[in-house]
Amino acid sequence: MSDEKATASPKTLVLVDGSSYLYRAFHAMPDLRAVPGDPASPATGAIRGMINMMQALRKEVQADYAVCVFDAKGPTFRDALYPEYKANRSPMPDDLRGQIEPIHEVVGLLGWKVLAVPGVEADDVIGTLAVTAARQGVEVVISSGDKDLSQLVNEHITIIDTMNGKKRDVAGVTAEFGVPPALMIDYQTLVGDAVDNVPGVPKVGPKTAAKWLQEYGSLDALVARANEVKGAAGENLRQTLDWLPKGRELLTIKTDCDLAAYVAGLPSFEALTLAEQNNEALKTFGEQYGFKGLVKTLAAQAPAEAPPARKKADSGAPGLFDEPEPAAAAPVASHLKYDTVFTWEALEGWLRQLEAAELVALDTETTSLDEMRAEIVGISFSVVPGEAAYIPLAHNYPDVPAQLPRDEVLARLKPWLENPAKHKLGQHIKYDRHVFANHGIEVQGYAHDTMLQSYVLEVHKPHGLASLAERHLGRSGIQYEDLCGKGVHQISFSQVDIAKAAEYSCEDSDQTLDVHRVLWQRLEADEKLRGIYELEIASSEALYRIERNGVLIDAPTLAAQSHELGQRIVQLETEAYEIAGQPFNLSSPKQLGEIFFDKLGMPVVKKTATGARSTDEEVLEKLAEDYPLPAKLLEHRSLSKLKGTYTDKLAQLANPATGRVHTHYAQAVAVTGRLASNDPNLQNIPIRTPEGRRVREAFVAPAGSLIASADYSQIELRIMAHISSDEALLKAFHDGMDVHRATAAEVFGVAPDQVSSEQRRYAKVINFGLIYGMSSFGLAKNLGIETKAAAAYIDRYFQRFAGVKRYMDETKVSAKSRGYVETVFGRRLYLPEINSPNGPRRSGAERAAINAPMQGTAADLIKKSMVKVQQVLDAERRGTKMIMQVHDELVFEVPQAEVEWLKLEIPRLMAGVADLKVPLLAEVGVGENWDKAH
Template identity: 80%
Template sequence: MSDAQSPAPTLLLVDGSSYLYRAFHAMPDLRAVPGDPASPATGAIRGMINMMQKLRKDVRADYAACVFDAKGPTFRDALYPAYKANRSPMPDDLRSQIGPIHEVVKLLGWRVLDVPGVEADDVIGTLAHTAAQQGITCIISSGDKDLSQLVNEHITVIDTMNDRRRDVAGVTAEFGVPPSLMLDYQTLVGDQVDNVPGVPKVGPKTAVKWLLEYGSLEALVARADEIKGVAGENLRNALEWLPKGRELLTIKTDCDLVEHVVGLPSLEALTIGGQDSEALKAFAETYGFKGLVKTLVQHDVPPELIEEHQAKAKPAGRAGGGSPGLFDEPDLSGSTERPSNLKYDTILTWAMFDDWLQRVLAADLVAVDTETTSLDEMRAEIVGISFSVKPGEAAYIPLRHAGPDAPEQLPFDEVLAKLKPWLENPKHAKLGQHVKYDRHVFANHGIEVQGYVHDTMLQSYVLEVHKPHGLASLAERHLGRQGISYEDLCGKGAHQIPFSQVDVAKAAEYSCEDSDQTLDVHLALWPQLQADDKLKFVYELEIASSEALYRIERNGVLIDAPTLAKQSHELGSRIHALEQEAYEIAGQPFNLSSPKQLGEIFFDKLGLPVIKKTATGARSTDEEVLEKLAEDYPLPAKILEHRSLSKLKGTYTDKLTLLTLPRTGRVHTHYAQAVAVTGRLSSNDPNLQNIPIRTPEGRRVREAFVAPPGHVIASADYSQIELRIMAHISGDEALLRAFHEGIDVHRATAAEVFSVDAAQVSSEQRRYAKVINFGLIYGMSAFGLAKALSIDNTAAKNYIARYFERFAGVKQYMDDTKAQAKAQGYVETVFGRRLYLPEINSPNGPRRSGAERAAINAPMQGTAADLIKLSMVAVQKALDADQRGTKMIMQVHDELVFEVPEGEVEWLKTSIPQLMAGVAELKVPLLAEVGVGPNWDKAH
């Protein structure tokens, strides 16, 4: 077939931003580890793969690209600050999947584009317009009706989800006007989703009527005086706005993409590629898509087909060669250029060191960053140190770089000795990114840094808790800068080299950039905190908490290895016995951890009822199913106990001794301060928050947390803290009275709900009341309450109704809080910490309901977190002021744990509760209780 007879080449453009939202809302809540809500969300990734594969199968194209919105503001935000102001923030579970989605789309053979400063629609418009000018057919896959304004004889929009084709005839039939008038139509009706007003009270029918009658918006505006009635008056009142509205709604077709793609008008760089099968296999394994591996590989494009496309793709116009244009070697990073005026020094001589030391000593504030041998702060050693004293200026001191090309470096010990007076002087103000880590690193070398007044990670955590707090994210989000990544320097995985092996020049640029960006981010964030007294207070609390947590981590806790070894042996024996008992019930050996084998034995062999199925239709044997079946059948109960004990053994009794730091003989947990959106701390290596305490075996693990000779363990925790916070926030008279009068609040609740005297409340009624009290704090529904109390839904509804009748203030608080959350997108703690709720206005019912429950509970959890941090800070100050031998060694939920010299026990029993009760003045008294014992378990 000759070229003249060949069909025109086709460009397929995918609206990636539209696709990923559709994938997210269409798919169930899939996780990399099925059933584990803490593992990464993968539903949108799976949905995106399915959609992209189907599109590639259904639409044959010669060129293709998937276009996403880039991070950061666009020109429209500058033009109209209220643009898209009504949109809810992107859900965290979707945001976390964007990186993997970009990765897998590339692996599937698609070119991925995201261009800063404009929207995906503008990039699509520019590429479609470029193709159309060459007579190339362009198909845009998107559900966004706004793209209809691009449609012409060469450009078609397809909506695969709704089986809709928007060509010239399709757009005219759907909207009543041809594509050439779509922009005029949109300008008149406005765009509620993007918060772009149109003419008030002018809907689609009126807009179509006017445009068909007058021919265009321009002609309509010229004859606006002829339009009668309220509609005419509204049109005339909107005349001043309409040009800006039209500009906001116009999809650009002339974007400058030179820095991102090269080679226009040739489209060769967008030629469809083959899949990277091996990388796809690894990706599928990583995200738990084992069933997709075979499918992905089967859908790969054969090399001969790629060659056929490349040979065919020779449209009219310049094809290759010439000067760099839009499509050669595209830059898909989306980053802005690095500032050109950076001045970074590498300090290799004493003269340069002395010069920089004087600059550091004279500076009002210095950003400090360490490069180290490990992410484990208790084991990490310094490789180099960088400083920044003003934006764009920084210096790096290499100290332990090795290798044949490493230059001679200043003596390690001498450099630290010269820096120590400055580092340990609290009058010299310093800042960093995650300063708690750097404090540990310096302490490993005998330097106790003082004067850390700012931490950019914590600034971000307070201002924008729902966003990432890493330096790279902060720099890109607030400075428009993207720097060198650690992987760029050191590689990945098994091929990653230690930082000490990195070329000094590259290491210096990387470390100086970190310090420089940290100072620059601080200058962007600190004014925002200063402008809001409540947020500034919360930030100052986080800085003080970082100091206290550093001390707790440094102290560590003594572990009794023989006790753990004995517990591990006993658990191992019980686990083995449970396996034998399970085999006997099943009538055969089987793998107790295999869902497939469990399903076969439960449902095929033993005939147990199927409670629910997985997303793929398999019969579920998850925790919830096992708990339900265990009520009536012995085997599921054995499986549950086996799982519980195996986890306890593997996570704690076997592992705790291995986590002991040799030089201290103690376990030093790491407290993550900027993770939980409520302000609560989390801990890892080991995780002290999740030691199970509802079983005897779990509680026994705490017996291994011991005190050295001459000391005891003490535990101080708040009593019924969240109920007290509920009383304070809601102002409910009945709750306030119960706490002020020292009445058992659960007994008081039972008396109200069951209409009996407090003295007549039974233990069962009190138990019901306790479940109701705590359940409603967490937004529990009637269904949830019925399940928790093993009663029917009608009874549960009646209990809740009676509760709200008697505690009307609580009901009012819940209603007001949900309304406030919907209006502003966040709720606040008593102290002003903001807790954002991205899903509070979600169209997805279950997700919106979850956000509403979180809105009720978050202020209480967050206030409790603030209170324990205030206590931690106050207690540490008192210990230091009195020069006590008592040490804080753990913080777990609402509890502080101490290692106490026997001679200070009486002081602690009196002083610590007073300190904890006095950190804030609420409408009800705070009560802290202390227990003492030889180990953590006995201290309760």
């Protein structure tokens, strides 16, 4: 058959969900400006991110026709249908709003048709174009991360998500949601859409929705047989039947929009042919928005010449507009060289490279996310960008290739791993330290951690390696779930094919090295942020030691407490039944509503989104002021949570070999720099109730040792005095006064020795309340007084502590200008909503602007103390161990022979880590358990 008579390949239409893209671009990129470092100049991060994403897509998918669709300004038909539609969505950030028009412009200059149709959403335009094209035999590729578009999928329409490599064809949608695309509208109607504020059936999630549709065949069939559906879910379905038609209408993507005025010649798609990029106009655009490398890049290309294609791992890095700033890394090699080490000869060759390298990126693949129990499956290294090696050591599946023996390889690597002069780099190095320690290797020489670099530079962004590589390199890669699956079907990494595992692990080490080269240059250029980063690296070392030490748990004490709590919980249930006059399910909102409001006549405080009478915790607390039954329920919930979370679970979480609990401290979570503790969470043990405080009795020391607790006294108030330079506060702390008594004396106009206990209590609430931005209404509620009286107390406080008022006012102004505030030591705390047009959000950001420097400085101080104390313990070879860090408190296991040394030395060390305008004071308690150490 001649070429002329051969059947032509079908054309391809690529539809980009531009609104999804621009939000992703905005949140993925750093805060870039047309004039670098000038917060008053236009933001450009979303523009740059958008361009990189569009270029990467153009390289990845061959398109004949191409459209980028955005939401138009103004309401849509759905707003008229349901006024609450999208009512809970945050307003678009001002910095993003200012980039919308330039994004539309530059996408057009890159060759894409741009559409924004008033009265309908981008999804509706995409739906109409996709269905129209598919009917003509055109293959349609939709690029979006929005699962709602899955209802459009058929044999001619496919969705791809270039950010995570996910593909939603017919099989993909069915596997992901449990129903085929033809049933996705029914599925979405049942589940609802919280993002768009479209209710579904209450308490019906994805699993139940999929199960119902599999059983009944469609939503219409389910509705027709709704009386057959049993249980609470069936009752909720029946109560929602009147809403479901409207919910379905809101969630159904239109496929019949009138686009004649926007796309000439439809149903022909020739007007949407993908064009060449307009290089001359792009040069002008680049000059306008500060993309310094644009003209240089275009000058090096022939007009409209596309850059050479790159491998998937290098997709989009660097893009046309990625002019290397001072922090930019050199481009990754076009051809990646990833080795898999199966022989001793190959291992020796890589060892020689490791010994000679100035810095090596290092990554472990393991059997578990539990760092205390994980074992090594393989190790990868990268010494130069684009090159890496993987050593498989414990893969285990049928016909697995022969691997070098793990113990012998680790013994060969141990001298290099434990050499502090051989500098190493990782992503979340604390985890890898534990993994190596599980094999008897104490790694030394960890100089850098890309997760912590990101945490210091861009605390408000995600810090995972995939996100960092996408954000800073334009590189995407293999996801863990791609290799191992997820949920109940997830396999161990040891069962992953070695060839796939090698590519994945080498890519991680390679990307880690590449990300480091970008972020480290930015840190080197900023002395204050570099200092914070060095503190985080040192804290990671100290936290590794704390986690490794663990804390001894007294299981019999916990068992006795669980038994007592169980008896009290049963007693509370009996008392609740007596008050209600009947047995009922204490966890059933429906039954609670009937008893509270129908039987006992309590007032309805608020309603849920679906109109049901709420019985949530806030409602219970309000009703408990006047009624005994809600008070019983609150106590029941509190004790049940305490029992289920701590007294029942702590002993189970202890390592069977040591009887110790080893919590995990997450460093890169809280924007203030505070640590998060989990598995178990030691920072959330409730200490305001006797039962909660007793849990700490089970944290004990071994024979011959005691528990010691050291914490800072009134640390945030001392920081407030330092930051505000308020003369009255500074004097109170310098004179060693009780600061709450001193405040009461100022506010109430009495001598300090005449302050009553009630006045001191009021002053304490005012002191801490103002730090957290408490309003007169909040203060009144807290103190149980009139709002007018509370406002008068606040006014009097600010008259007497004028420096505090000045600090608060100046901080708000500064935060609005810079977009962030700083701790005393230079940690940056970003406030994305500080200039929001939404009043409540802006007020919340203003409160955070006042409080965050104090919380953040307190976090910096406890980290400095932790690092300093560990250094002294090591230098003096003490037997004392740090075993916990909880908020502003360090907890130790101390041999009895070192108790007196600890009482003197630890407060001195903690007080000496910073030179503030007021003295730091740390206090120590010692006892046979954690509770008695207080």
